[in-house]
Amino acid sequence: MELFIDPADERGLTVQLYDQVREAILAGRIGPGDRLDSTRRVAAGLRIARSTVAEAYYRLGAEGYIVGRAGGGSVVGPVPAVAPDGPRRTSARLPPVPAVGAIRPYGQQQGQTARYDFRPGSLDPALFPTADWRRCMLPALDHPAGSYGDPAGSPALREELAHWVARSRGVLATAEEVFVTAGAGHAVDLIARALVPPGSVVAVEEPGYPPVVELLHSHGFTVIGVPVDAEGIVVDAIPSQARLVYVTPSHQYPLGMPMSRRRRLELLAWANRAACPIVEDDYDSEFRHTARPLEPLQRLDAEGWVLYVGTFSKSLSPALRLGFLVAPLTVIPALRALRQVIDWNPPQATQSALAAMIRDGHLDRHLRRCRGVYARRRRLLWDGLGATLPAGYTRLPAVAGLHIAVVAPGLGGEPLAHTDVRYSELGRCYAAEPVRDGFLLGFAGIPTALLPEAIKAFSGLLRHSAPELRGQR
Ligand SMILES: Cc1ncc(COP(=O)(O)O)c(C=O)c1O
Structure with a gap:
């Protein structure tokens, strides 16, 4: 010391x-x-x-x-640690700015584990391709570079990602348009810093993805929740002064439907008229449950308003903190300059390992395996909920992804507290007052063999709660 x-x-x-x-x-x-x-x-x-x-x-x-x-x-020596007497350090004089102090944590609270973890962000660690990852990581660990890397990400990874998003999702990208980030949330943060003037109005889907809503609030923006209907965001309801629109077209978070092609075209026409960037968060479309995906907004966009965001938090592990964005070439220098004054880039070893995972086909093989496992779990959860949910609760079909939303018969109610069962709340996904309550149940974090008893535990919890119970805030 x-x-x-x-x-x-x-x-x-x-x-x-x-x-x-x-x-x-x-x-x-x-x-x-x-x-x-x-x-x-x-x-x-x-x-x-x-x-x-x-x-x-x-x-x-x-x-x-x-x-x-x-x-x-x-x-x-073997002395038990006890708090020292005398004055303690205090942060009372360092309060965060109100926009940051108001951030409410979402989903994964640190240190909390539960026997049945239905929270949509959780993955089953047993599925992680450990042997392949280790094989790809070892050479990268042997030769750490003596210099900072490219703030846009390693050229090898950007090259692999450009091919991979084109092949797997139909996104049009060259390596120069790909920017490696520490996950999707980080990509949105960089976009907001680089393209959205302070004090702007920004638009998100309502209901939507709470961490991005909180992130945009923390920038001091006025965040407007724009309602979604069966086709996705209601374009007519987007405020004309919005300087950024954040959407999840492949699989609306949290409700689960895709944005229709008609709505996609309408949104692009609006972006063109309003000269407003659109963030397309494609966070989980590796796991699609329908035969034919719709063309990404990014591909339909002829004018360069769309910034496409991807993540490996669902396909590999949220702990890797790896994601990327595909941005028009004109935006890349600003992102690069910004990144250079923050953290440069994710660790070069993990970038290098991910590039090898893609290049050598390990990622595709891993995804094929996961798709099989998740299809079984999804079916078990869908059927299990159908058989056990109390009357009035409705499952919402999802075209992709790793969770199912359940809508409760009404609004309000006491918390559903159980130490063994964790889930996310639909009501929490509203930026303003919730118009629907219910639950988000992820099926990726619970081993297949445990899923039937987990579903029973969840439904039992619902039944044993007061009949007017709707969810927890
Ligand atoms: C809508 C949405 N976007 C992004 C992510 C992943 O974010 P990140 O890549 O920052 O872990 C999630 C994860 O659950 C999500 O639901």
Whole structure:
């Protein structure tokens, strides 16, 4: 641990050293068995007499905080960490700006695990292609580059992604138009920073994807929820002054329907008239349940208003933090400049591993396998809910993706609390007042063998709740 001294401190040098080590031990920052620097090294680093350090260590040893090690040196003794007395650090004087302080967490709360996790963001770790990933990762780990990479992403990965999105989704992209990001949310953040003036009005689908709504709020934008109907966002209801429109055309989040072709064309015509960029978040169309996908907005867009966003959070793992966007060439320099002053790019080793996963066919093989597994789970969940949901609850058909939305018969109600079962709430997906309540049940995070009992547990929970229960806020 780093030790500091202040020659002007009246406590003297020995006590200053003693206090710092003791406080670090009591606060748990260093724990039993952790090595302390030798008295010689501390003395040399601080340019003080070695005997001063030795005296501090002697006192810590006498009180049991540290013990001598066979072969020399000292380690922290078996002292239980308890909060130190005296003044504590406080962040009371560092309140976040209101737009950030108001962010409400969505979905995955840290540290929470449940036996049956239906939250749409959860994946079953057993499906991750560990052997392939390791094989692709190892060469990348051997030769870390000595320089920052391209802020737009590694050329090899951009090349692979351009081919992959063209082949798998019909998106028209060259490697130069692809920009590697740390997931879809990050892509939207970069777009907002680069293209949307401060204080703008931006439009999202209502209901929509809460993290993006919160993200746009945190930029200080006025976020307007635009209703969706059976064909997708109601274009006539988009405010004319909107400077960005965020949509999920392949699989509307959270309700599940695709945006009709007619509506796509209408939205593009609107974007052209309003000179407004459109974000097409294609977050889960690797998992399609219908035979014929609709052409992506990006492909239909002749004028260059659409920024297409993809992620590997569903297809590989949300923990990798890898996604990408396909942007008109004119936008790439601004994104590159922006990225360069933030974080440059995702770790080069993971980019390199992903490029190899795509190039060597591992990703396609993994997706084929997952599609089979998820088709079974989806069928189990759909049928299971059909057989067990109380009267009045409606399952919504989904054309793609890894969750099913269930609409409750009305609005409001007490929380559905159960430590074993987790799910997301439809009501939470409304930027304004919810007009429908219900649940979002993901089927990717629960092993197939566990799914029947998980469905029973969920439906049981509903039945045992008050009949007027609709969901939880
Ligand atoms: C609509 C939508 N967009 C994007 C994502 C993924 O975001 P990210 O790539 O930032 O993990 C999700 C994940 O559940 C989603 O539902």
